[in-house]
Amino acid sequence: MSKPLRQRVILELLENSAVGSQEDLQRALGRRGLKVGQATLSRDIHELGLVKTGAGYVLPSEAASEPALPPVSRLVREFGLEVKAAQNLLVIKTTVGSAQPVAAALDGQDWEEAIGTIAGDDTILMVCSDNRGAKRLAARIQEMLA
Amino acid sequence: MSKPLRQRVILELLENSAVGSQEDLQRALGRRGLKVGQATLSRDIHELGLVKTGAGYVLPSEAASEPALPPVSRLVREFGLEVKAAQNLLVIKTTVGSAQPVAAALDGQDWEEAIGTIAGDDTILMVCSDNRGAKRLAARIQEMLA
């Protein structure tokens, strides 16, 4: 079973009906042919940033609204080619056409050094708070390439 | 070590110098800090479509010139959300921003049913030879989502 698919179905279910517990959710997913354990749902709920209210689980406005991407380490390993710091900028090269998902994953990290991320076709530009931060991030990403 | 990175370095080495054997290649990569076994190089050479000539390994014009993408089954599993056939077209939905790498991998398959592939941001359109071919491909891709 594909995790992004499952998470998208979870989000759809929340839009269309009240889901008061993980067990409800498990049942609802089962009715759509998705058999999944409670532990997995707990993790999905955490990843999606869902919150439990009196009316059941809801998606707060600042939360994901999109299925989780694969781990950034995997995406960098799969698509990343090189990373260079240039003052407070990080330039990351990816395989052709792959910059976008990698950039999204990088953007989703809680790295305090990173201010923003722009993706082209095979190049990602990360703006860092300062030169030192860029160097630190470069090293971090370089490790994922190792 | 990241496989795309290694394959890109291999391609660069071939552009810049003669590489007469896999052992030469292994040594050249070693000089760039990439330690890799002969078996892996044999596979890389196969994946990249390199050909051995009297002058050493070359990249034929119809071959890759780009590092290999991850297996299509992985990309569909990681990013794919749904697949639907509409006559001789296949519409594949992906997570936001992920259509391009998935489409590239789909395009790289030797599927006789597929004529061409276009990727947007989160949607891929595959043109198939006929309605039946589209249905067959849809089923194949749906299996990767399972």
Added chain:
DNA sequence: AATGACTATTCATCGTACTGAATAATTATT
């Protein structure tokens, strides 16, 4: 406070992709 319902986490396992040592197969050289 006790109990039940619910959620989070641990731990063992699985699937997948990949690697390299060893070996088999192929090619080149003598």
Added chain:
DNA sequence: AATAATTATTCAGTACGATGAATAGTCATT
């Protein structure tokens, strides 16, 4: 034809991410 060099493949092992049964922890109800 014999031998050496080279390449391809097998097989065992590794890394990684994910899963669910079991359990721990938390919250709600009585």
